Amino acid sequence: MVMGTSTRTLNIGIIGFGPFAQFLAETMIKQDHVVRATSRSDYSALLGPKFFRDMEEFMKVGHDVIMICTSILSVSEVVKSIPFHCLKKPTLFADVLSVKEHPRQILLQEVPEDSDVVCTHPMFGPESGKDGWNGLNFMYERVRVRDEDVCSRFLNIFESEGCKMIEMTCEEHDRLAAQSQFVTHTIGRILSEMQITNTPIDTKGFEKLVQVKENTANDSLDLYTGLFIHNRFAKQQMKNLEHALERVKGSLEASMKNEDGHN
Amino acid sequence: MVMGTSTRTLNIGIIGFGPFAQFLAETMIKQDHVVRATSRSDYSALLGPKFFRDMEEFMKVGHDVIMICTSILSVSEVVKSIPFHCLKKPTLFADVLSVKEHPRQILLQEVPEDSDVVCTHPMFGPESGKDGWNGLNFMYERVRVRDEDVCSRFLNIFESEGCKMIEMTCEEHDRLAAQSQFVTHTIGRILSEMQITNTPIDTKGFEKLVQVKENTANDSLDLYTGLFIHNRFAKQQMKNLEHALERVKGSLEASMKNEDGHN
Ligand SMILES: NC(=O)c1ccc[n+]([C@@H]2O[C@H](COP(=O)([O-])OP(=O)(O)OC[C@H]3O[C@@H](n4cnc5c(N)ncnc54)[C@H](OP(=O)(O)O)[C@@H]3O)[C@@H](O)[C@H]2O)c1
Ligand SMILES: NC(=O)c1ccc[n+]([C@@H]2O[C@H](COP(=O)([O-])OP(=O)(O)OC[C@H]3O[C@@H](n4cnc5c(N)ncnc54)[C@H](OP(=O)(O)O)[C@@H]3O)[C@@H](O)[C@H]2O)c1
Numbered sequence: 001m002v003m004g005t006s007t008r009t010l011n012i013g014i015i016g017f018g019p020f021a022q023f024l025a026e027t028m029i030k031q032d033h034v035v036r037a038t039s040r041s042d043y044s045a046l047l048g049p050k051f052f053r054d055m056e057e058f059m060k061v062g063h064d065v066i067m068i069c070t071s072i073l074s075v076s077e078v079v080k081s082i083p084f085h086c087l088k089k090p091t092l093f094a095d096v097l098s099v100k101e102h103p104r105q106i107l108l109q110e111v112p113e114d115s116d117v118v119c120t121h122p123m124f125g126p127e128s129g130k131d132g133w134n135g136l137n138f139m140y141e142r143v144r145v146r147d148e149d150v151c152s153r154f155l156n157i158f159e160s161e162g163c164k165m166i167e168m169t170c171e172e173h174d175r176l177a178a179q180s181q182f183v184t185h186t187i188g189r190i191l192s193e194m195q196i197t198n199t200p201i202d203t204k205g206f207e208k209l210v211q212v213k214e215n216t217a218n219d220s221l222d223l224y225t226g227l228f229i230h231n232r233f234a235k236q237q238m239k240n241l242e243h244a245l246e247r248v249k250g251s252l253e254a255s256m257k258n259e260d261g262h263n
Numbered sequence: 264m265v266m267g268t269s270t271r272t273l274n275i276g277i278i279g280f281g282p283f284a285q286f287l288a289e290t291m292i293k294q295d296h297v298v299r300a301t302s303r304s305d306y307s308a309l310l311g312p313k314f315f316r317d318m319e320e321f322m323k324v325g326h327d328v329i330m331i332c333t334s335i336l337s338v339s340e341v342v343k344s345i346p347f348h349c350l351k352k353p354t355l356f357a358d359v360l361s362v363k364e365h366p367r368q369i370l371l372q373e374v375p376e377d378s379d380v381v382c383t384h385p386m387f388g389p390e391s392g393k394d395g396w397n398g399l400n401f402m403y404e405r406v407r408v409r410d411e412d413v414c415s416r417f418l419n420i421f422e423s424e425g426c427k428m429i430e431m432t433c434e435e436h437d438r439l440a441a442q443s444q445f446v447t448h449t450i451g452r453i454l455s456e457m458q459i460t461n462t463p464i465d466t467k468g469f470e471k472l473v474q475v476k477e478n479t480a481n482d483s484l485d486l487y488t489g490l491f492i493h494n495r496f497a498k499q500q501m502k503n504l505e506h507a508l509e510r511v512k513g514s515l516e517a518s519m520k521n522e523d524g525h526n
Binding site (some may be wrong): 006026028097121124126128136137139149166168173176177179180181183184186187189190191193194196200201202203204205206209210211212215216221224225228229237238240241243244245248249251252253255256259 | 336384387391399400402419427431436439440443444446448449450451452453454456457463464465466467469471472474475478479484486487488491492500501502504505506508509512514518519522
């Protein structure tokens with residue numbers, strides 16, 4: 001029983017303890033994993049994981065997994081500043097960034113050869129996952145995995161909550177996420193700029209758009225900017241969106257002329 | 264009992280028997296109203312209401328309510344061609360168009376002085392209302408009502424199904440619907456043009472956008488064009504949407520420059 005518990009319990013170190021990391025840590029602690037965290041800002045006043053202000057001390061703990069949970073825009077700087085020489089043993093590095101080719105490349109470049117790398121993207125956040133993770137999508141690529149046991153125990157954190165586990169290359173992820181998640185965030189930010197709000201005569205469709213707007217507004221602007229700058233497929237989707245708007249507008253203007261001629 | 268039934272049952276004539284009229288007629292028939300219909304196309308093969316190919320014969324029936332359910336683009340032409348001289352008695356004219364100032368003006372202009380006018384907009388369609396109308400919004404303006412009894416029996420068709428009844432001027436409706444429904448249809452059509460579809464890694468937000476796209480695609484292009492041409496507040500919303508997209512894009516481009524300078 002004690003043995004069983006110890007093989008299932010992971011020592012998880014989190015680098016970057018912002019809103020999303022705190023949200024993930026809650027479930028990890030609930031599952032009896034031992035969570036420790038470090039971040040640019042000081043979160044030592046927060047309940048939950050033990051917080052390390054000093055990165056070297058944090059690295060010396062001997063984590064099974066180090067989870068990179070920093071913003072997309074800062075990941076390169078953050079990973080390059082990790083004192084890898086303090087690692088006590090080969091460790092699994094797992095990232096949860098919303099773009100995947102970019103952290104994959106950085107981790108492969110920076111993480112010591114004897115440590116493993118898994119790139120993941122939980123396709124949900126503090127809002128859409130607030131009632132549990134059952135049925136929500138979780139994407140991952142086993143980029144460089146030798147310690148299968150630690151890697152599957154890490155993935156099992158999500159699988160055991162009911163996530164739909166999707167194994168996929170980081171490239172394929174970025175291609176699909178540009179069409180789906182990046183477009184969603186863009187529409188949400190457009191609706192924010194338009195300051196749309198509920199009316200007494202909402203349709204069901206409009207209610208959905210208000211929800212998309214509100215969920216997007218909760219995420220940081222850094223996150224959205226990161227989706228654009230570090231997903232090489234995003235620029236094309238922005239162009240597609242602009243052209244689609246032009247075509248829709250063009251067809252309205254054409255039928256307007258038709259109507260005028262008609263009357 | 265027989266008397267009770269006869270006071271509650273309405274003779275309803277429908278002009279314009281397209282998808283939305285057929286959807287409404289189903290519930291009216293379920294509620295034991297007597298429904299008759301006429302339309303540009305021949306729907307006499309359909310089960311349900313008795314169908315009249317001849318508009319004069321249709322008008323001679325002696326309906327309590329004549330419901331105008333034709334497209335926004337054709338309503339002017341259709342109402343002007345109604346043989347009002349065939350009416351046997353004062354009748355309530357009710358429209359269900361998705362814009363409201365336009366039909367209101369036409370009905371006030373064309374409907375004989377001794378007949379009543381109520382302008383309504385059920386804020387749902389065959390898709391969003393397929394599991395019943397409970398909790399869905401129903402907007403109306405009593406434009407010219409003397410026969411309170413017939414008008415409330417007509418409105419009760421919707422109220423008794425659980426609709427949220429919202430009394431509002433046609434002007435206020437058009438102002439709000441331009442911000443909500445027109446924007447929703449525009450986003451839906453943009454997403455259609457982009458050919459977005461579900462992916463294996465959908466977020467909840469993206470799933471909502473796919474639903475908005477699919478519901479919009481089910482509605483006719485005439486309906487969307489009508490929302491734009493005959494709601495005087497729609498053009499401004501189209502401009503707002505374009506400017507919002509420009510601002511979102513501008514802020515991405517600015518942070519991209521920042522990042523470039525930074526690295
Ligand atoms: N929110 C979601 O729904 C969601 C879902 C899936 C994946 N993700 C991914 O999870 C990661 C965290 O997301 P988030 O929602 O918490 O917000 P975020 O704004 O994307 O990232 C905030 C985190 O980045 C750190 N950070 C930002 N700039 C930094 C810098 N210059 N140097 C060092 N650290 C820096 C912050 O540290 P301090 O707090 O210490 O300042 C904080 O830990 C992102 O990569 C995001 O793409 C988020
Ligand atoms: N669909 C919805 O969810 C919804 C919701 C609320 C309100 N509405 C309103 O309900 C009305 C009907 O909508 P709909 O969805 O059925 O589709 P629609 O495309 O807006 O209208 C179709 C109806 O208009 C008639 N029509 C079109 N052009 C005509 C013309 N030149 N001359 C005579 N009749 C013509 C059609 O007659 P034939 O079929 O005989 O050709 C059909 O009855 C519209 O005003 C719409 O705004 C629709």
